[in-house]
Amino acid sequence: MTSRELDAAGICDPDLRAAYARCRVLNARHGKTYFLATRLLPPERRPAVHALYGFARWADDIVDSLGCGHTRGDRARQLALLEARLARGLKEGHSTEPVVHALADTARRHAIDHRHFTDFMAAMRSDLDVTDYATYADLRAYMHGSAAVIGLQMLPVLGTVVPRAEAAPHAAALGVAFQLTNFLRDVGEDLDRGRVYLPADLLAAHGADRELLLWSRRTGRGDRRITEALRAAEDLTRGVYREAAPGIAMLEPLARPCIRTAYVLYGGILDAIAEDGYAVVHRRAVVPLRRRLTVAGDGLLRVLRARTAAGAAPPRPEPAAPCPPAAVVPEEAG
Incomplete structure (x- = not known):
């Protein structure tokens, strides 16, 4: 429950608790795979993950708010306002905007380098104007920030x-692997937004291009060249997962089941894409619920084993003193 997580993290201020609760709702609503994996973390670490995800989700939603009367200028202004609030929130350690308030608190508590947020916002700004990438190197440069x-x-x-410096390259690779997986899953939806995240050089190597993708999306017809390009993109993505894999064992034991579960669940999306015949131009591939629950169940067993082992080891210091009962706020749905 949200209150238990916030109590465990020592987050007692009512406004701050409400801010974290808002981020948790965003995570539960929009990041179902990620949220499921997050449930395997110790309760005191979950609010920070919700804050990081909630902020990223909010910024991404601004960039993707096509239609509904939102012009490019509207989105640019909203993004600039968010960036200004972020800069001030990180500097002052708080914000009147709930999602930024939770993020600023998380950054302070965990001493997260502010450059990571600056780089992220730069990537979001580029999404306002950049609609495709000539090479995979160009795409990787974008994905550093995104x-x-x-x-x-x-x-x-x-x-x-x-x-931490030893684990950092693997953590970065895992973020890239997850996003490449999302790019593959969302090819059709991104086309509708005017974007192609598959690098042009990868497409061209198999005789495909943006126009062929658009034709396929418009007509509902497949093409061997597209299938081959998507299969190559899958192979490339699996290679990035292999870059990331050694980093799981570098994490603290109680955190490993969460990240291992996310690793397997996101990799399962690639399996679903292949099993569906690489039809992502026309429909989104979905990992069956039974498979997701099986992976989550395995993650839960790993959590129990890790907690048992931790109980035999010297206890980790508590992150903060428990909150007084008066600080409890109603839990939001989700």
Whole structure:
């Protein structure tokens, strides 16, 4: 429950508790796979993850708010306002905007490098105008800010058993792997937004391009060249997962089941795409609920084993004193 998580994290101020609760709702509503994995973390670490995800989700929603009367100028103004609130919130440690308030508190508590947030916002700004990428190198440069820094933000929250700098490249790679998976899953939806995240050089290597993708989306017809390009993108993405894999063992034991579960669940999206015949131009591939629950169940067993082992080890210091009962706020739905 939200109150238990906030109590465990020592988050007692009512406004701050409400801010974190708002982020949790965003995570539960929009990041179902990620939220499921987050439930495997110790309660005191979950609010920070919700804050990081909630902020990223909010910024991404601004960029993607096509239609509904939102012009490019509208989105640019909203993003600039968010960036100004972020800069002030990080500097002052609080904000009147709930999501920024929770993020600023998380950054302070876990000493997260503010450059990760600056790089993220730069990537969001580029999404206002950049609609495709000529090369995979160009795409990786974009994904440093849009995905790799998310993994780097998470490291101080999760904790490591090695120097953080040693684990950082793997954490960054995992963020990139997750985003590449989302790009593959969402090819059709991104086309509707005017974007193609599959690099042009990868498409061209298989005789495909933006126009062929648009034709396929418009007509509902498949094409061998598109299938081959998507299969190549899947292979590339699996290679990034292999880059990320060694980092799981570098995390603190109690955090490993969460990240391992996310790793397997997101990798399962690639499996679903392949099993559906690489039809992502026309429909989103979905991991069956039974498979997701099986993976989550395995994660839960890993959590129980890790907690048992931790109980035999010297206890980790509590993050903060418990909150007094008066600080409890109603839990939001989700």
